[in-house]
Amino acid sequence: MPLPTLIFATNNQHKADEIRVVLNDLFEIKTLKEAGIVIDIPEPHNSLEENASEKSRVIHQFTKGNCFSEDTGLEVAALNGGPGVRSARYADGENFKNNTDKLLFNLKHISERAAQFRTVISLILDGKEYQFEGICKGRIIDEERGTNGFGYDPVFIPDGAVKTFAEMSMEEKTEYSHRKKATQKFIDFLQNK
Numbered sequence: 001m002p003l004p005t006l007i008f009a010t011n012n013q014h015k016a017d018e019i020r021v022v023l024n025d026l027f028e029i030k031t032l033k034e035a036g037i038v039i040d041i042p043e044p045h046n047s048l049e050e051n052a053s054e055k056s057r058v059i060h061q062f063t064k065g066n067c068f069s070e071d072t073g074l075e076v077a078a079l080n081g082g083p084g085v086r087s088a089r090y091a092d093g094e095n096f097k098n099n100t101d102k103l104l105f106n107l108k109h110i111s112e113r114a115a116q117f118r119t120v121i122s123l124i125l126d127g128k129e130y131q132f133e134g135i136c137k138g139r140i141i142d143e144e145r146g147t148n149g150f151g152y153d154p155v156f157i158p159d160g161a162v163k164t165f166a167e168m169s170m171e172e173k174t175e176y177s178h179r180k181k182a183t184q185k186f187i188d189f190l191q192n193k
């Protein structure tokens with residue numbers, strides 16, 4: 001039997017790959033590009049929850065089908081929880097390298113390095129919205145290490161690990177990841193429905 005299709009309201013291939021590893025046997029995940037949907041997805045709000053909702057609702061209005069989105073932020077204790085919801089747009093140019101450079105610069109003489117990634121998934125199933133949160137606690141190191149992954153992965157070491165996310169394979173990252181934890185809640189919800 002073919003798996004049911006779920007549209008993932010993203011064009012971030014890394015996110016899609018990480019979520020596919022977890023949802024593999026349950027759904028065929030299609031990114032917007034793979035579903036042939038060309039749409040500018042807004043992220044206008046001040047919370048991950050609202051942005052995740054906005055993204056899934058926009059795609060639901062467009063497709064009328066089941067879909068989900070996720071919004072993730074890096075929350076750094078010494079930066080009062082920033083860059084948080086602004087993680088993608090932290091530095092000029094909205095690119096991963098500039099964002100990471102700015103983060104390291106702002107933490108330069110700060111010894112408090114605790115941080116967490118927080119993911120909020122918004123699922124729209126049969127027209128109703130459900131949200132699932134996943135948190136991965138860790139710390140920011142003072143230089144980039146590794147080339148895998150994306151975003152702030154080269155400077156983040158999850159609690160209990162010695163490698164940065166960017167030094168891990170995707171399967172290793174999945175053992176710790178915020179995205180995996182949120183996705184697991186989503187699976188538990190569907191299985192208990």
Ligand code: IMP
Pocket residue numbers: 012043070071072073074087088089096099117149150151152153165179
């Ligand atoms: P958004 O959910 O696409 O708005 O993601 C916000 C930003 O957080 C991205 O541009 C990345 O820089 C960063 N980010 C999100 N998820 C991860 C991750 O798993 N590892 C590292 N950085 C991430």
